[in-house]
Amino acid sequence: MPNQAMQGASPMTAKELEYAADSMSNEDLLIKQCAVAAATIQNQQLQQMCAHMVDVHSQHYQTLIGMVQQHQPLAPTQPQS
Numbered sequence: 289m290p291n292q293a294m295q296g297a298s299p300m301t302a303k304e305l306e307y308a309a310d311s312m313s314n315e316d317l318l319i320k321q322c323a324v325a326a327a328t329i330q331n332q333q334l335q336q337m338c339a340h341m342v343d344v345h346s347q348h349y350q351t352l353i354g355m356v357q358q359h360q361p362l363a364p365t366q367p368q369s
Contacts, residue, residue, distance in 0.1 A: 299359060300356070300359045305356070308352055308355065308356050311348075311352055312349060312352045312353070315345050315346075315348045315349040315352065316349060318341070318345040319342055319345045319346055319349065322338045322339075322341040322342045322345065323338075323342050325338040326338035326339045326342065
């Protein structure tokens with residue numbers, strides 16, 4: 289998202305940041321589980337599907353990182369009272 293679009297945006301709330309962190313943790317776990325499955329499954333089609341799911345969850349993870357990074361400039365620099 290360009291900086292122009294972020295000008296009217298509000299900083300992410302603590303709840304939203306917590307949700308993003310939880311989602312990133314979940315995506316990371318899914319990446320690891322799919323990678324293990326792809327490495328251990330004998331069936332070629334299932335291996336390919338699991339490898340594809342590693343890519344899908346990696347994209348989700350990168351999207352979440354990007355979202356948090358885009359909101360970083362909007363975050364308060366001082367504790368909120």
